Amino acid sequence: MIDKKIVAQFAQEWLEKSDGYFLVDVNVSKENLIVVEIDHADGVWVEDCAELSRYIESKLDREQEDFELEVGSAGLGQPFKVLQQYLIHIGHDVEVMANPIQENGKDKQSKIYRGVLTHADNDGFDVMVSTKKEQTSVHFTYSEIKYTKYLISFK
Numbered sequence: 001m002i003d004k005k006i007v008a009q010f011a012q013e014w015l016e017k018s019d020g021y022f023l024v025d026v027n028v029s030k031e032n033l034i035v036v037e038i039d040h041a042d043g044v045w046v047e048d049c050a051e052l053s054r055y056i057e058s059k060l061d062r063e064q065e066d067f068e069l070e071v072g073s074a075g076l077g078q079p080f081k082v083l084q085q086y087l088i089h090i091g092h093d094v095e096v097m098a099n100p101i102q103e104n105g106k107d108k109q110s111k112i113y114r115g116v117l118t119h120a121d122n123d124g125f126d127v128m129v130s131t132k133k134e135q136t137s138v139h140f141t142y143s144e145i146k147y148t149k150y151l152i153s154f155k
Helices: 004-017 046-059 082-086
Strands: 022-028 033-039 067-073 095-099 110-120 124-130 137-141 145-150
Touching: 004 022, 004 033, 022 137, 033 082, 046 067, 082 110, 082 137, 095 137, 110 137
Parallel strands: 033 067
Antiparallel strands: 022 033, 095 110, 095 145, 110 124, 124 137
16 A cells, blocks of 8 residues: 555645645545645635646656555645644634533533634634624634534635
């Protein structure tokens, strides 16, 4: 099986030379299906995915081990996986699903927050949640949530 860390290293080499792209995730299945997800503040271009794909392919040897390679954008509306996704979405609407809270030994239902992402760093992030009466800043650590994702709006 092809090593995920090696593929990530090859992707990172190409991304360091790119203008603003960053690595979101790399997965390698038992069947050697390699999936590389990248992102960029201004969106991801197909041409750049193809170029990264060619770069990674040039570093791997099909004679040694066969593989299938897919390079694409982190899906719009998919949960954030890395800090940089939070950083490029500061000022945008997001949806956060908090982990369920335990009460009397039982999990309560997970709460969903919708608001504007106002801050993010290694320790956590803040979302400004608006109700009819007030605006409240809610702080989350990454361990307190199930997911955060960009809220697509069709206003």
